Amino acid sequence: MVYIQENISLKPFNTFGIDVNAKHYVSVTSIPQLKEVLKLKTYPRKLILGGGSNILLTKNQDTLVIHINIKGIHIVSQTENDVIIQAQAGENWHEFVLWALNNNYGGLENMSLIPGHVGTAPIQNIGAYGVELKDVFESCEAISIENGITKTFTKTDCQFGYRNSVFKQKEKGKYIITSVNFKLSKKNHKLLTQYGSITSQLETMNIKTITIQDISKAVISIRQSKLPNPKEIGNAGSFFKNPIVSKQVFNKLVSQFNDVPNYPINENEIKVPAGWLIEKAGFKGKRFTSHGVHNKQALVLVNYGGANGLDIFELSKLIQQTVNRLFSISIETEVNIL
Numbered sequence: 001m002v003y004i005q006e007n008i009s010l011k012p013f014n015t016f017g018i019d020v021n022a023k024h025y026v027s028v029t030s031i032p033q034l035k036e037v038l039k040l041k042t043y044p045r046k047l048i049l050g051g052g053s054n055i056l057l058t059k060n061q062d063t064l065v066i067h068i069n070i071k072g073i074h075i076v077s078q079t080e081n082d083v084i085i086q087a088q089a090g091e092n093w094h095e096f097v098l099w100a101l102n103n104n105y106g107g108l109e110n111m112s113l114i115p116g117h118v119g120t121a122p123i124q125n126i127g128a129y130g131v132e133l134k135d136v137f138e139s140c141e142a143i144s145i146e147n148g149i150t151k152t153f154t155k156t157d158c159q160f161g162y163r164n165s166v167f168k169q170k171e172k173g174k175y176i177i178t179s180v181n182f183k184l185s186k187k188n189h190k191l192l193t194q195y196g197s198i199t200s201q202l203e204t205m206n207i208k209t210i211t212i213q214d215i216s217k218a219v220i221s222i223r224q225s226k227l228p229n230p231k232e233i234g235n236a237g238s239f240f241k242n243p244i245v246s247k248q249v250f251n252k253l254v255s256q257f258n259d260v261p262n263y264p265i266n267e268n269e270i271k272v273p274a275g276w277l278i279e280k281a282g283f284k285g286k287r288f289t290s291h292g293v294h295n296k297q298a299l300v301l302v303n304y305g306g307a308n309g310l311d312i313f314e315l316s317k318l319i320q321q322t323v324n325r326l327f328s329i330s331i332e333t334e335v336n337i338l
Contacts, residue, residue: 001036002026002028002033002036002037003026004024004025004026004040004043004064005024005025005026006023006024006025007021007022007023008021008022008025008065009021009022010022010025010049010052010057010061010065013049013052013067014052014053014055014056014057014236015051015052015053015115015230015234015235015236015237016055016056016057016230016234016235016236016303016309016312017230017234017303017305018056018057018058018234018303018307018308018309018312019308020057020058020059020060020061020309021060021061022047022060022061022063022064022065023060023061023062023063023064024043024063024064024065025064025065025067026064026065026066026067027067027069028066028067028068028069028070029069029070029071029090030070031070031143031150031178034066034068034070034143034176034178035143035148037064037066038143038145038148039148040064043063043064045062045063045064046063046064046065046066046145047061047063047064047065047066047338048066048068048145048176049065049066049067049068050067050068050089050090050116050117050119050120051092051093051115051116051117051120052116053115053116053117053120053230053236053237054116054120054124054236054237054334054335054336055236055335055336055337055338056236056309056312056313056316056335056336056337056338057309057338058308058309058310058313058337058338059309059310059338061338066176068089068090068117068119068176068178069090070088070089070090070119070178070179071088071090071091072086072087072088072091073085073086073087073088073091073096073099074086076181078186079186080186080187081185081186081187081188082183082184082185082186083105083183083184083185083186084138084181084182084183084184085100085105085181085182085184086179086180086181086182087118087179087180087182088118088119088178088179089117089118089119089120089176089177089178089179089180090117090118090119091117091118091119092116092117092118093111093114093115093116093117093118093121093126094112094113094114094115096108096118097109097111097112097113097216098112098216100182100184101212101213101216104186104212105184105185105186106184106185106186106189106190106212107131107135107136107182107183107184107185107189107190108136108182108184109212109213109215109216109219110128110129110130110131110192110195110198110215110216110219111126111127111128111129111131111133111219112128112216112219112220112223113219113220113223113224114126114128114237115230115236115237118179118180119176119177119178119179119180120177121133121180122137122140122153122158122160122165122167122177122180123165123167123168123177124163124164124165124168124334125158125160125161125162125163125164125165126163127163128219128223129192129195129198129219130192130194130195131192132160132162133160134155134158134160136182136183136184137155137158137160137180137181137182137183138155138181138182138183139152139153139154139155139180139181140152140153140158140177140179140180140181141153141177141178141179142167142175142176142177142178143175143176143178144174144175145173145174145175145176146174150178151175153166162241162242162244162271163241163334189211189212191210191212191215192215193210193215193218197222198215198218198219198222201218201221201222202214202215202218205217205218205221225296226296226297227294227296227297227300228294228296228300228302233294233302233303233304234302234303234304234305234307235294235300235301235302235303236301236335237300237334238274238275238299238300238334239299239300239301239316239333239334239335240274240275240278240299240316240319240320240331240332240333240334241274241331241332241333241334242263242271242272242273242274243271243272243274243277243329243330243331243332244265244269244270244271244272245269245270245271245272245329246268246269246270247267247268247269247270249328249329250262250270250272252328253272253327253329256327257280260272260276261273261276272329273299274299274323274331275297275298275299276298277323277327277329277331278293278298278299278319278323278331279298280326280327281319281322281323281326281327282322283298283319283322284298285298287304288311288315289307290303290304290305290306290307290311291303291304291307291311291312291315292304292315293315293319301315301316309337313337316333316337319331320333
């Protein structure tokens with residue numbers, strides 16, 4: 001039996017801390033509960049909510065908000081070298097990463113401290129410091145919102161791209177991910193330290209023999225130094241995707257600024273940090289009463305308290321328009337705007 005609540009504030013359930021109401025709200029803690037809710041004909045319109053770390057709520061939600069709180073982590077299978085772990089959708093992502101590290105399972109350490117839940121990680125193909133979810137992804141189970149049937153999605157099925165997947169494209173709004181299977185290493189871990197400032201942070205920590213746990217600690221330290229804690233300042237992490245531009249566009253940018261940070265994708269495409277573009281456009285640290293751009297990381301839009309979603313949305317549009325006008329580069333939002 002599930003209990004539907006009426007007119008519930010979603011402020012505690014989104015990391016921006018935006019105070020909007022859900023006309024109807026239910027928290028589900030099991031797959032049978034979820035299937036029961038999906039069968040309810042009284043609520044034809046439904047919004048699926050996970051950790052609330054990748055959304056900007058701009059209005060009251062006149063629908064049934066289904067909060068996915070299904071928990072559990074277990075070993076599916078293992079060999080001498082690898083292990084397949086299944087984590088349920090409602091598990092906190094960072095707590096799951098720490099669980100893996102405590103068991104000396106490698107592959108997740110570079111994605112430490114990313115906010116959100118396991119179930120929403122494949123949708124976004126989350127990533128950080130040279131690693132993306134697809135690198136450790138084995139499969140996921142998802143339930144069709146329309147008919148309640150469970151389907152297994154392989155890595156190929158998910159069509160992962162940069163902060164993208166089939167769940168943001170062809171299957172958008174059609175499925176609820178209930179669990180994810182990860183393939184992690186048990187030994188001979190692949191240590192990725194070359195991205196960003198991990199190496200220098202490890203040197204600062206005086207680490208000589210590097211472990212996956214050390215990499216996690218370095219990533220956590222870097223993220224904490226640059227990114228605001230959502231419990232202290234409302235935010236959804238990186239608000240924009242890093243744009244991938246043609247060599248022609250990049251060369252034009254270099255003619256203006258010879259210090260452009262860049263990450264070549266292939267012979268013809270180069271990734272440029274959106275935060276750098278936003279900073280060059282003059283927005284880093286800029287505050288508009290109750291909201292603004294973080295003073296240490298221009299990718300992060302923040303709610304200092306009392307801002308509404310439309311305030312932050314309008315700021316994001318202004319940033320996009322300014323960056324496009326100054327550099328002829330379009331930056332897309334990473335956050336879902338509702």
